Amino acid sequence: MAQTIAAGAAVPRGMLIADAWAQLGDAVAPLSNASGRPLARTVKLLLDPLVLRPNLNPRFAGGLIGVEHVDELRRAVSDAGPALAATAAWFRLLKQARRRAGVTEGNPQDLYFQRCFELAHEHGDPHGLPDAESIAAETVADVRAERGEVTVDRLRRFMTDPDQVVRLAGLLQNAWEDRAAPQPVPQDGLAAFLDVCATRPDERLWKALAANGIGTAEAAELDKPRVALDYGLTAEERPIPPVLGDRASKRQLPPPFDRSIMERLFAAFTAAFHRESMADIPSMVVGEIHRSAAAWQLSEEPSRVAMALGRDASSGIDYWTGPGRTRSDANGRLQARYSREAYVHAVLRQPDPESAKVPEDLKWEIMNVQEPYLRRLWARLHGRELRGEPTAADQVWDLLDGVFRSVLLDQRDRLRRLLERDGGRA
Amino acid sequence: MTAFQVRRVRGMTLVESRRPRPHLAPEVAQQLPPHRPHPECTALTEARGALLYWDVLDRSPHPDAEIHDEALAADWLWEIYGPDAADAILHASDSIATEWESPVLDAARRLAHLRWAEAWWPSSHAAAIPALDTGLLRAEAAWRTAAVEHLLDDEEAVERALAEADATAAEALDPALGASELTAALEDLAEDYGVALRREPVHLRQEDWALAAGGDRAVDFALASGGAPVDWTQVPQGLVDAAAGAAWTLTQREGGLTITVTVPAAPEARDLHLTARIGGVELPLILDPETRSYSGETEAPQALLLLPADRRVLHVFAPDFSVGDERNDPRRSPHRAEIIEFARERLTDPAASLAERAA
Structure with missing residues (x-):
């Protein structure tokens, strides 16, 4: 060849x-x-x-x-x-x-x-x-x-040890009481980075966003009523401190900010991961407690910047309308992906998302796709933090786009399975 | 030799085998959105940075492409169009032609076709097109997916495809069609990707290939009657006979006016409800295994008799599948007859998919 x-x-x-x-x-x-x-x-x-x-x-x-x-x-x-x-x-x-x-x-x-x-x-x-x-x-x-049962079992034993519970609960309370109120900044450069991240990612701009604490500043609004709720990050009016938790299951995890400390670590253990790059269990638990009280409930500034970027890139995306006015190149690209998705649904003869069979939660997620998007983006960033994986400027678009793709493919699978429960031949 | 036009619009590079709207001025035509085939004729592969689609009625070996990220597509575009044509596409040529053949192109096309068959296969008693075994279609799709996984826009495409493949259907395949090759490939893949293969109970075929019973039963006091094709986009695959139409009758009974609607079912149809809508009346249709049709009746207002014919159009949809959109008029879908012909050809084509040859 x-x-x-x-x-x-x-x-x-x-x-x-x-x-x-x-x-x-x-x-x-x-x-x-x-x-x-x-x-x-x-x-x-x-x-x-x-x-x-x-x-x-x-x-x-x-x-x-x-x-x-x-x-x-x-x-x-x-x-x-x-x-x-x-x-x-x-x-x-x-x-x-x-x-x-x-x-x-x-x-x-x-x-x-x-x-x-x-x-x-x-x-x-x-x-x-x-x-x-x-x-x-x-x-x-x-x-x-390293993964699966053994680690989860050790985590559970550590977090349900009565001595630890008292100490950890104290840490959690202090961490949340000491939360600094982040200050918003007027001119932030997020849109400028979103305009270039897919084609000519600007390392200098990316570093400046983190160095200037833009991710943290952009988290200020999350404590206002309904903001985090509308982003799908919590089911509460505004974020409340998580509990430590003593059980976790892969199914039906609550939105990220409502997950217990145990659930947050559990979710990361069961995803594809490399245990050898993670800290030992006691430090991971303490780290998670502090993370929960930080801006965006993430501990690294670049992750917070990525959440703010994801929020802006996914805002206003609509299943039915084609690419209209877009706020940035990245926003336009995600909207274009969603428009292609509607076409792919038609080609694959998928059920109409508004038909009777589609459960309300799935319908809601398809029509308000920013919510599942930000939830999944948060989980990805959280996993990267636990594994100590840094995010470089030229990986940001892969991350923002890859998370969107993964949300859409899951929605597609859920739509497809709807009709199969009724004695489908498949 | 397949010839394509290449144009750039809205940040996309479009590789199109058909000239869009010849009656338009070139500078207007140049700006049109992608000229996509009707979904019912579309065999699609979602590649990294581009959609590839074949119009099944065109029988072209090479797909049209909507490239939305050239940097990503550059990686594999040469495997579909050949290195020279791919280079020309990426370097602003406005037309290309190719005779490229490769196992990757073949696998991508087969995968796209399998997905088309799963969605649009026109199974029909009336046209004698048997149902395909979905489990077998998906088993072969998993196999083809693995051959092109390096160019797909889904890092978990193989796992996803394996999870829905039915190993029993592959094992039950006629050995002469290559059951052992397919089964061995699936088992290797399942091990390589850490997926447990599903095994469903074997579905027994109960079809005896008699034409559907029912049809024009004589009904006393029929005051009016009519028929209409069913819009494929309003029902899931494999429910309604793709070649037969829905029929309605308005009869006078003692209690008043009654409307009856009958829709012939597809071979091996599932028991999913349909809804019929005509002149403002809606009624549920239920599968009757005896007559192999969906049928229902309800009281109708006298006003239905007085409606002009163009407002007494029967519309059938599956409420679990669609919202009953009436925008498409199935009477204006001449390609449907062609698709049925195409399916008939495939049943005897040695190059067709395993499920088509086994049907």
Whole structure:
């Protein structure tokens, strides 16, 4: 599939990667899809963060690669070939170990890809390594222990220990009593950043928004009656201190600001996550208590800026009207996505969101999409904070758009399932 | 060779096989919104940065595209149109032509077609188009999704598709059609993505392919009667016979005037209620398995008799599915007959989907 390339041209990054990937052969098949391309998660979890690193190597970023960097990109992939082949071999072993251990929870690609890359660097290729199978079994057991039941159980025991409860309740009360009233600022630059974040993200502007405390300032209005309620962040007239909580379940989590401290941490544990980058349980609980009393109930200024950006980018978005007057480029792009969604609903012959069968809450969320949007954006940012993942300027649009897409796909699934409960053939 | 016009409007790049509105001045036509096919004919794949759609009646191997983010689409556009045409699209050409073939293009098109069939397959007793097995359609869709997951606008597309696939339907498939290949592929995918495959009880086919009973039953004292096609967009797939129309009769009985409405059901129809609306009267229609039709009757005001014919138009919809919008006049949907013909062709086409060939 080698391509000839004219001088001065730019080449699609996907084509270069596909080409370089094909040269690696069958050894990387476990990391490839049926078309022989690297899996979406191979790109997301291995090639981008560990091999090409477009953040550090801007020449490897974007959809098109300058012709002068083509060979270098090819070389970067082919140099990583042995490590990727070993990663693939470890992945195969881990899947076998997982099957033997009867583990079914979670997406193995999310859980093991980066672990396998580490194993590849530590041990090389597992072929001929005498204890490869036991290493694989241990890794599967480790990953399992870090997420899910074991961690949630430790969290529950810590938070229901009578001595701790008294101390933590005191901390929570103090944190909320000491809340500083944030001051609004007149000129804030959010719209300017929203105009460029999808196309030419301005790192300087992004840093300035955080440095000037714009996210915090924009939280000032949340304590006014109905503001946080209208954003879907609470069911209360205005935010009230959360309780510590002693139980949590994946289903029917309340809106973010109404979640107990336990529920907030639980939700983050059960999402795809990397426990090794998180703090120990007592510090996480204390951290969560302080976070709950902070602006937007988030602890990092960039997260708060992202909430303010998400609020502005999602405001006025309507299911029925096409793209009309937009407040920023990002706002226009989200509105355009919602207009496409209405078309996709028609093409997929989905039930009309206003038909009799659609439950009120789903109807409400479709017509007032900013509410589920801000709830999910908050949960994403909260998870990023717990994992200590920073957000760079060029990741903001991916985040704002990705959250919207995920809200819409969930709505679509819910609409689709409505008619199937009635003895559908599916 | 497929030829396309390329134009840029409202921040989008449109790759279109049909010239929009030839009677308009070029500078006006240039500014028109995307020229999308009717939803009933649209096979759609949602890619990163672009919608790709095929008009199933065109039978073109290459889709039209609405590119809303060129940087994202650049990554994979060459797999659909070929490197040269993709390069031309991204570098402001106003037309392209391509003969590109690739397994990725094929998988994207098959996936789009499977989603079309799930939504619009015109199952009908009257036209002898059998119902498709939805579980099998979705099982194949999961398989095709995995082949194009790198270009889809959904990071969880494979998990989503697997979660709704029905492994039993794949296992029950005729081995000659490739049951073992499909089943093995699904099991591998389920393991790779950590999804537990669903297994539904096998649905027994009770169809005997007699034409629907009912139709023009003689009714005493029929004062007026009429019929109308059912708008597909107002009912879910697989409920109403896609080729037959709804019929109404107004009869004089002892108690007064009665209106009766009958709508032939699709093969293997589900028991979902319909609503009929005519001249201001609304009545529920219920599936009668005996006659294989939805029917209902209610008292009608005398005024119904006096209404002019154009205001006595029968409109049928599923209230659980639509709000009964009457904007589309199904009598003005000539493509429906073509879609039924297209479906008939697919039943014997060796390149069709597994569900179509198995039906």
